[in-house]
Amino acid sequence: MVNLLLWLGRLAAVAGVLICGWAIYGRFSGSFYPGGFQVGTLLQGGMVGLLFACVCFLFVLTGPARR
Secondary structure, three states, X not given: OHHHXXXXXXXXXXXXXXXXXXXXXXXXXXXXXXXXXXXXXXXXXXXXXXHHHHHHHHHHHHOOOOO
């Protein structure tokens, strides 16, 4: 279970950073709708990914110690 949470957290973190980066790049390039999505929607989606990653890592850190 711990390994699953670690990998989910890592994948969610990478996805969140990429989506946030896409939103930032889209806004700086002058587009309000990169890829058909509004910039704010992309940024919120990226933040959700990062929050999910933080929760996964928190569960790993506060869970029972591995033996």
